[in-house]
Amino acid sequence: MEIKVLHQVMEWNEDVSKEVRETLAAHSVCMVNLMGSPGAGKTSLITSLIEQLAGRWRVGVIEGDIAGQIDAERIAALGIPAVQLNTDGACHIEAMSIRNLLPMLPLDQLDVIFVENIGNLVCPAEFDIGESLRITLLSVPEGDDKVEKYPLMFTDTGCLVINKFDMMPYFDFDLERVRQNYETVNPGAPLYCVSCRTKEGLDTLADWLSQQIRQAVR
Numbered sequence: 193m194e195i196k197v198l199h200q201v202m203e204w205n206e207d208v209s210k211e212v213r214e215t216l217a218a219h220s221v222c223m224v225n226l227m228g229s230p231g232a233g234k235t236s237l238i239t240s241l242i243e244q245l246a247g248r249w250r251v252g253v254i255e256g257d258i259a260g261q262i263d264a265e266r267i268a269a270l271g272i273p274a275v276q277l278n279t280d281g282a283c284h285i286e287a288m289s290i291r292n293l294l295p296m297l298p299l300d301q302l303d304v305i306f307v308e309n310i311g312n313l314v315c316p317a318e319f320d321i322g323e324s325l326r327i328t329l330l331s332v333p334e335g336d337d338k339v340e341k342y343p344l345m346f347t348d349t350g351c352l353v354i355n356k357f358d359m360m361p362y363f364d365f366d367l368e369r370v371r372q373n374y375e376t377v378n379p380g381a382p383l384y385c386v387s388c389r390t391k392e393g394l395d396t397l398a399d400w401l402s403q404q405i406r407q408a409v410r
């Protein structure tokens with residue numbers, strides 16, 4: 193399967209996030225910026241949510257990676273429109289790249305676009321890519337101290353998802369510690385515990401997300 197690949201241009205710093213939002217609004221599309229460490233389960237969560245949202249919303253995906261197109265191939269194999277963005281070394285996605293990528297997706301046939309940001313708990317949080325909603329993903333094996341160490345990633349997000357909940361018996365992961373720290377930096381924001389392996393918690397997360405999509409596209 194041939195995947196469309198776009199390379200991020202780094203010398204251009206103009207902020208086009210507003211322009212991206214206008215394009216999304218014109219096509220009634222909700223764009224979700226999914227951020228988290230490498231291996232936290234971003235691609236797994238996207239594929240799980242595609243399954244959960246099937247029949248409710250039409251989904252497209254932008255896969256951000258420093259190199260390669262493995263993730264876009266995983267998504268396209270499910271019959272979902274997917275485009276790969278390669279940042280060629282940069283640790284985050286910029287709005288300019290999203291603006292250049294959007295015409296490669298059938299916007300009139302989509303309700304929601306998941307953007308898998310570059311695996312990293314630092315830089316992606318600093319860049320507005322024109323998203324409608326941010327979701328931060330943390331997985332149990334990464335440890336329960338990440339909210340304290342990387343606060344911006346958890347402050348500036350619409351929702352925190354804790355993945356690999358099936359691994360709880362094998363790690364000293366203090367969920368209450370994460371919950372309290374998250375409440376401190378992002379009061380009132382929702383937190384969902386899921387497992388992309390056992391599917392635990394995904395239906396509740398999908399229901400919340402569905403409400404967010406409804407608000408964004410109306």
Ligand SMILES: Nc1nc2c(ncn2[C@@H]2O[C@H](COP(=O)(O)OP(=O)(O)O)[C@@H](O)[C@H]2O)c(=O)[nH]1
Pocket residue numbers: 228229230231232233234235236237311355356357358359386387388389390
């Ligand atoms: N045990 C367990 N493994 C998971 C879960 N979600 C993802 N994984 C595994 O974690 C690894 C990284 O997942 P991937 O979705 O590629 O992470 P990404 O780098 O954040 O996109 C893969 O081997 C997945 O099978 C989960 O809920 N439980």
Ligand SMILES: [Mg+2]
Pocket residue numbers: 234235236263308
């Ligand atoms: Mg991935």
